[in-house]
Amino acid sequence: MLLFDLENLQKHYGRFEAIKGITLQIEEGSIGLLGPNGAGKSTLIKTLLGLLDFSRGSAQVLGYRLPDEKLKIRQAIGYMPENDCYLPYMSAIDYVSFGGQLAGMPRAEAFRRAHEVLYYVGLNEARYRKLSGFSTGMKQRVKLAQALVHGPRLVFLDEPTNGLDPKGRDEMLDLINDVKSRGVNIVLSSHLLADVERVCEKVIMMNQGEIVHAGEIEALKDDGKNVFEVSTKTQNKELKALLEEQGLDVLEEGLKLKITLPSDDNGQLILETAREHDIQLRHFMHAELTLEAAFLGIINKHSHAEAEI
């Protein structure tokens, strides 16, 4: 079963193209949705939820066709928005149970399930408390509970670890992983690449309304690239410019440079360049390509290509 089957999906706001003809088939599983601000992630999520009408193309979610079957899609999915979306004077149990009823559950069943799901997310003790008194972590959990209460096949999670301390973040990711392990498909939109890496097997990267990469995270990190991590005494920028002149991909990560070399090069090119220009290296080692580095590399490459056009 395909989670998404998109064919030349476009969304315009006047002359602005928020989504520029996306074609994509994604199988079931857990998917990270990545992209810089304004990349079109939120627009894509809204379009897939049937909240936005697309301008051109066709889209299917879980086999249901948009926009005709948008209500069926919303019944089959759960959505955890990034920001707060609750009346603070409601109790957690009422909120979650109401979410279940809106999804189409009978009232008594929704109430019973709300207890179960709140227990599952660790809010059993707080279920009768007003939401206004909840901490950020509890609010995130209650939002997750309302997304899960009706047993969705797919859950959209928009920045689920936003505002959480490291312990809360760890717990939330544990929870999401547990949900995933029980056969629920996950789409995780996050700025924190480490979160995506921990939860998802696949990733969709967006930039300027286009999909710049879609596929397995592991394949992305290990696609035959030969990456070296280098730092100099004071000449990082100079070395970067010299290596880029030779057609190499160079990423600046803090005080280090991540340089992608041809697969048969064992770093000789970097060493020779540094020696020729009298640049003193302080750090030189073979590095694993992180998701972050891969992401930045792809986004940079795409942005440069767009600029050239």
Place this chain on the structure above:
Amino acid sequence: MAIHEQNYVRYEGDLVDRGAAFNIAWTSFRVFLSFTRTKLLLLALWLLPIGGIIAVFIEYSVRNSQLGAMADAGGSAPGGGPMAVFIQMQIFSLAILYASSGCGVISDDLRYRTFQLYFSKPLEKYEYALGKFGGLFFLGSLVTLLPALFVGGLRLAFYARTDFVGDLMLQSLSGLGILTGGTLVMSAMLMGLSSLTAHTRYVVLSWLGVIMVPILLSIIVSIAAEGTDAANLWSMTGNLWLVSQKLLTEDEVTVPLIAPLGILLGLGGAGVGMVARRISRLEGVA
């Protein structure tokens, strides 16, 4: 370990496509009732209907001995004047209750971005509007329809054994109809105002303005025009007064019934229009 030991089990039961509007209405109603101010105000506002009910008892005790004689002598049924006054009192109670508890009906959803919850569920926009309207109507009914049913029912019961029962049935039903119409119109107006802003306090102010300013205008016009009935057309409560006078009493009212009815329908329509406009612009609320 963060995850509770209880396993997550997916819900595999039936999901139905209907009843979303009623669920929203019922939940909204329960939320309104959960406010302490609503409970206290309802207690205070119910003093008026209780007074009405006591008045029915007094009327009965005074007339009880005369009832048979009145009916035998072909006397006329009690007039609808008290019912008209009762309707006015309850409409004012409704305005106060709405000012206290109902103004956030949509503005709170705008403020707290609850639309994201609603529209990520299988819900049409009209179902949301209908549900919110229903919740407000249920709340309003507590000070309009419910007391009217009590008072009207009691009056009917007391005159049940006389020939007046038919006339009183008509009075009670007319009163109920006017209060239903009034509650519908006022609910639509409040929904409209509430959909204009995310600040509930502004809704409260505008609601009080919508009720009070026309009453003042109506008084000014009435003074200037030496108490003409047409002065009542300036205010919503005045229009309801004109309708109740026309339908419940035999007093001569110089304004045709269609005028206040048209104005009330127009006000309700304006409220519905404002809500429709807001909701049609809710594209992509997530």
